[in-house]
Amino acid sequence: EAGVAQSPRYKIIEKRQSVAFWCNPISGHATLYWYQQILGQGPKLLIQFQNNGVVDDSQLPKDRFSAERLKGVDSTLKIQPAKLEDSAVYLCASSSLWQGRSGNTIYFGEGSWLTVV
Amino acid sequence: KQEVTQIPAALSVPEGENLVLNCSFTDSAIYNLQWFRQDPGKGLTSLLLIQSSQREQTSGRLNASLDKSSGRSTLYIAASQPGDSATYLCAVWWGKLQFGAGTQVVVTP
Numbered sequence: 001e002a003g004v005a006q007s008p009r010y011k012i013i014e015k016r017q018s019v020a021f022w023c024n025p026i027s028g029h030a031t032l033y034w035y036q037q038i039l040g041q042g043p044k045l046l047i048q049f050q051n052n053g054v055v056d057d058s059q060l061p062k063d064r065f066s067a068e069r070l071k072g073v074d075s076t077l078k079i080q081p082a083k084l085e086d087s088a089v090y091l092c093a094s095s096s097l098w099q100g101r102s103g104n105t106i107y108f109g110e111g112s113w114l115t116v117v
Numbered sequence: 118k119q120e121v122t123q124i125p126a127a128l129s130v131p132e133g134e135n136l137v138l139n140c141s142f143t144d145s146a147i148y149n150l151q152w153f154r155q156d157p158g159k160g161l162t163s164l165l166l167i168q169s170s171q172r173e174q175t176s177g178r179l180n181a182s183l184d185k186s187s188g189r190s191t192l193y194i195a196a197s198q199p200g201d202s203a204t205y206l207c208a209v210w211w212g213k214l215q216f217g218a219g220t221q222v223v224v225t226p
Binding site for chain 2: 004033040041042043044045048056091093105106107108109110111113
């Protein structure tokens, strides 16, 4: 079974530039998550999708971050304009619908590492 | 406020010694608690999941306990090996997954 795919793996941009990250979840997984992990901290949920609808985006800085999940499969996370404090790893994860509700078996991708200079 | 805390932030043990990793959480009304492993430059791998009705879960050399009343979970790794070196994260599901900052473990040969 293929895992959660993310790209690009690494990105260096200047502040005020924009960047986009792509995620392809495990086939058949209805729930998709984007987490931000700053060095030395645990991951923080940015946004959760159930199929192509947003379930939770309470911690997404909506003035600069946006995410979409067209057709309930792939997802894109965009940052525009980037700030220095956005330097982090952006982790995508997925789980099946019912497992997602109970928190069971969530699968993570390897992450997209962003450095803002 | 729902928070997850892991102490210590880092731990170094000689090979063969048992590892004990601690996790505490502020709100006992949890759905479940999970332990993850994160290797440098990699994503997270789920190790064990304990449902709120359970007291412990075991997988090979790993054993995790859960005490909701005291807001604590402990991950035990028996007979540690250098390959166990990684960061271990505890996460609690309160409707969404809330992570601790992790404990970085180094097992020296």
